[in-house]
Amino acid sequence: MNAPRPDSRPPLSSLDDALAALLAQAAPLVQTEAVSPFDADGRVLAEDLVSALQVPPQDNSSMDGYAVRSAEIADEGLLLPVSQRIPAGAAPQPLQPGTAARIFTGAPVPAGADAIVMQEDTESVEQGQVRILRVPGPGQWIRRSGEDITRGSTVLARGVRLGPAAQGLAASVGRDRVLVARRPRVALFSTGDELVMPGEVAPGAMKPGAIYNSNRFFLRSLLLRLGCEVEDLGIVPDRRDATVQALRQASAGNDVILTSGGVSVGEEDHIKPAVQQLGTLDLWQIAMKPGKPFAHGRIGAAHFIGLPGNPVSSFVTFLLLVRPFLLKLQGATQLAPTAIELPAHFDWPRADKRREFLRARRDDQGGLELFPNQSSGVLTSTAWADGLIDNPAGKAIARGDPVRFLPLAELMA
Numbered sequence: 364m365n366a367p368r369p370d371s372r373p374p375l376s377s378l379d380d381a382l383a384a385l386l387a388q389a390a391p392l393v394q395t396e397a398v399s400p401f402d403a404d405g406r407v408l409a410e411d412l413v414s415a416l417q418v419p420p421q422d423n424s425s426m427d428g429y430a431v432r433s434a435e436i437a438d439e440g441l442l443l444p445v446s447q448r449i450p451a452g453a454a455p456q457p458l459q460p461g462t463a464a465r466i467f468t469g470a471p472v473p474a475g476a477d478a479i480v481m482q483e484d485t486e487s488v489e490q491g492q493v494r495i496l497r498v499p500g501p502g503q504w505i506r507r508s509g510e511d512i513t514r515g516s517t518v519l520a521r522g523v524r525l526g527p528a529a530q531g532l533a534a535s536v537g538r539d540r541v542l543v544a545r546r547p548r549v550a551l552f553s554t555g556d557e558l559v560m561p562g563e564v565a566p567g568a569m570k571p572g573a574i575y576n577s578n579r580f581f582l583r584s585l586l587l588r589l590g591c592e593v594e595d596l597g598i599v600p601d602r603r604d605a606t607v608q609a610l611r612q613a614s615a616g617n618d619v620i621l622t623s624g625g626v627s628v629g630e631e632d633h634i635k636p637a638v639q640q641l642g643t644l645d646l647w648q649i650a651m652k653p654g655k656p657f658a659h660g661r662i663g664a665a666h667f668i669g670l671p672g673n674p675v676s677s678f679v680t681f682l683l684l685v686r687p688f689l690l691k692l693q694g695a696t697q698l699a700p701t702a703i704e705l706p707a708h709f710d711w712p713r714a715d716k717r718r719e720f721l722r723a724r725r726d727d728q729g730g731l732e733l734f735p736n737q738s739s740g741v742l743t744s745t746a747w748a749d750g751l752i753d754n755p756a757g758k759a760i761a762r763g764d765p766v767r768f769l770p771l772a773e774l775m776a
């Protein structure tokens with residue numbers, strides 16, 4: 364029998380279970396919008412992008428040189444008259460038998476020609492003639508029509524998150540609009556009477572106990588990177604009425620309400636009763652470090668997500684739980700980050716009972732070094748790190764051991 368929990372803390376759940384439960388709540392937004400590929404960076408594609416053309420459209424030369432009929436060139440040293448000149452963008456005439464056509468990179472190959480002799484393998488002779496110094500093979504230096512993309516093929520699948528290469532690819536098949544999921548609207552606020560804003564209180568004028576609100580800055584930035592519209596409601600004091608009031612305001616017109624702090628079950632934590640007053644709430648103690656308290660609920664049509672107040676806990680739970688949630692809302696198919704295996708260049712003998720996400724970075728020997736202070740209040744660790752080591756509960760790490768590394772470049776993108 365478990366001892367009763369006098370503090371009414373919910374039981375520990377695993378990160379995987381919490382993530383699965385959270386994602387089960389994330390019904391993708393149905394609305395889409397058509398945007399220019401110029402503006403599609405970071406957006407999730409809401410259609411299969413099918414090519415209406417072949418890319419390249421015609422066979423073209425991949426070299427500056429001469430277009431020839433390869434069967435006409437049995438021996439090196441053959442002299443051919445140059446019958447036309449084909450720069451990129453020109454529409455060539457069919458290649459006259461017994462001649463070569465001067466051609467440039469990207470220019471269409473004239474009908475009848477089946478090979479390009481690169482100019483380094485030729486010698487130009489007076490009166491518009493060229494000497495072929497190397498016997499060409501059929502097809503040589505020709506980029507075939509459709510070699511990149513065939514007409515009717517899907518170049519980008521629905522659910523892909525677009526980035527610079529995909530934006531270029533959409534343009535390369537002639538699209539001036541692509542259909543993407545609409546941006547999730549997220550209301551953000553931080554709870555805590557101790558919080559002050561940089562610019563409002565100077566470092567020398569801080570009252571005892573006051574700290575700067577750092578969570579507001581990285582959460583807003585992470586949300587924007589994930590394609591969200593952010594309604595920033597600032598700092599909410601540690602009072603039930605103020606919390607209810609802020610939640611009410613946040614729930615109007617937003618898809619998600621994201622808060623940090625106040626999500627434990629102490630007397631100064633007002634999130635739980637306030638959300639329960641207006642809607643429903645599941646509070647989890649997640650067996651992860653940093654992390655632990657995490658909440659999901661509903662207020663009207665809006666999702667409520669409550670993150671812990673400790674900056675590193677807030678940061679890490681955002682990346683591991685809120686990020687996939689927001690991607691799923693947008694219909695993204697790839698939700699889990701890519702993990703890579705790298706050797707530890709440190710010892711971590713005192714493993715925690717909980718699954719840990721250690722702030723680490725790659726050294727120039729291809730291994731990982733650890734930030735010396737792994738406390739969940741030390742935000743320096745996250746700015747120093749370039750990734751998180753996902754270390755199973757109770758697993759000590761010895762120098763040289765392979766560990767699972769999640770690069771922040773992907774988690775924060």
Ligand code: AMP
Nearest residue numbers: 553555576577578579624625671672673
């Ligand atoms: P809480 O979850 O509200 O109990 O907060 C846990 C710890 O995180 C406390 O030390 C808070 O002062 C700190 N904290 C909470 N919110 C923020 C914030 N927005 N920025 C920086 N630190 C915070």
Ligand code: MG
Nearest residue numbers: 555624625672
């Ligand atoms: Mg607090």
